[in-house]
Amino acid sequence: MIRIGQAGIPLSCKGRTNKDGIVYTHKSLDLNAIEIQFVRGLYVLSEEEAQFIKEYAQKNDIEIHVHAPYYLNLAGDHEEIMMSYEKIMKSAQMANNIGSKTLIIHPGYYGEYNSKKALKVIVKNAKKIISLFKKEKLKVKLAMETMGKQKVFGSFDEIIEVCTYVKDIVPILDLGHIHARGNGCIKTREDFEKIFDKLKPLRLRHYIIHVTGVLYENGNELYHVPIKKGDMPLAPLIDVILDRNLNVTLISESPLLEHDAVYIRLQVEKAIMKRTGKESAYYKDLSEVMKK
Numbered sequence: 035m036i037r038i039g040q041a042g043i044p045l046s047c048k049g050r051t052n053k054d055g056i057v058y059t060h061k062s063l064d065l066n067a068i069e070i071q072f073v074r075g076l077y078v079l080s081e082e083e084a085q086f087i088k089e090y091a092q093k094n095d096i097e098i099h100v101h102a103p104y105y106l107n108l109a110g111d112h113e114e115i116m117m118s119y120e121k122i123m124k125s126a127q128m129a130n131n132i133g134s135k136t137l138i139i140h141p142g143y144y145g146e147y148n149s150k151k152a153l154k155v156i157v158k159n160a161k162k163i164i165s166l167f168k169k170e171k172l173k174v175k176l177a178m179e180t181m182g183k184q185k186v187f188g189s190f191d192e193i194i195e196v197c198t199y200v201k202d203i204v205p206i207l208d209l210g211h212i213h214a215r216g217n218g219c220i221k222t223r224e225d226f227e228k229i230f231d232k233l234k235p236l237r238l239r240h241y242i243i244h245v246t247g248v249l250y251e252n253g254n255e256l257y258h259v260p261i262k263k264g265d266m267p268l269a270p271l272i273d274v275i276l277d278r279n280l281n282v283t284l285i286s287e288s289p290l291l292e293h294d295a296v297y298i299r300l301q302v303e304k305a306i307m308k309r310t311g312k313e314s315a316y317y318k319d320l321s322e323v324m325k326k
C-alpha cells in the first residue's frame with residue numbers, strides 16, 4: 035500500500051485548524067495521510083476537535099502522524115531532558131487522543147558527546163519514554179527522525195542503531211535530511227536500494243518517509259525547496275517501492291506541501307501506468323502491480 039499526504043494543514047485550505055486540514059486532505063485532495071504539526075510550542079486541541087479528527091480519520095481511512103515540538107534534547111543536561119520528557123508526554127497524549135499512529139521526535143544534540151556516547155544516552159532516555167508510554171497505556175508509537183545537520187544526533191546509521199536497541203521505536207526516513215547530511219548522497223536507484231537494504235534487520239512492515247527537495251552545504255541542510263527544485267530524484271524511489279512491494283507512507287515536507295504531495299501521487303500513478311500499460315491509474319489501487 036502507498037499512502038500519501040503532507041506535513042501540516044494544506045496551504046490551499048481556507049480553514050486553518052487541524053480539523054479543517056484533515057477534511058480538506060480527504061475531500062479536496064483525495065490523499066490518505068496527514069502529519070499534524072505540534073511544532074510551534076505545544077498545540078492543544080479541544081476535546082471536541084480531537085474526537086472529530088479521530089473519528090473522521092477512522093471513517094475515511096486517513097493515517098495520522100503527529101510531529102512533536104522541534105526543540106527537544108534527549109542528550110542534554112538534566113533540565114533539558116526533563117523538559118523533553120514533558121513535551122513528549124503532552125504531545126503523545128494528544129496524538130493518542132486523535133488516533134495518531136506515531137509521535138515523531140527529533141532526538142537531540144551531541145553537545146560535548148561523541149556519537150557513541152550520545153547514542154548511549156539517547157537510548158537510555160528513549161527507553162524511559164517507552165516505559166512512560168506503556169504506563170499511560172498509549173497506543174501511539176514513538177518515532178525518531180533522521181536529521182539533516184552534523185551537530186544534531188540522528189544520522190541514518192544512528193537512527194537504525196537506536197531502533198535496534200529500542201525495539202518499540204519506529205524510524206522516520208527523512209530522505210531530504212539523509213540526502214543533505216550525505217552532501218547529496220541520494221542520486222540513483224541504487225542509493226534508494228541501499229537505504230532499504232540497511233533497514234532490513236529492523237524487519238519493518240511499514241516505512242514512514244518524509245519527502246522534500248532540500249538545499250545543503252557541507253553535509254548540512256540549509257532549507258527545504260520544492261521537490262522539482264531539489265537534486266534528489268523521485269522516480270527511482272517510487273520504482274523501488276513498487277518493485278519491492280513496500281508498504282509506505284510518503285509525507286511531503288516540501289514548502290509546497292500538498293502541491294508536492296499531489297505531485298508525488300501523480301508520479302506514483304505514472305509509474306503504475308507504465309507497468310500496466312493502461313491510460314489511467316489510481317494510487318490506492320495497486321492490485322495490478324503489487325502482490326497483496
Ligand SMILES: [Zn+2]
Nearest residue numbers: 101139140179
Ligand atoms: Zn522533523
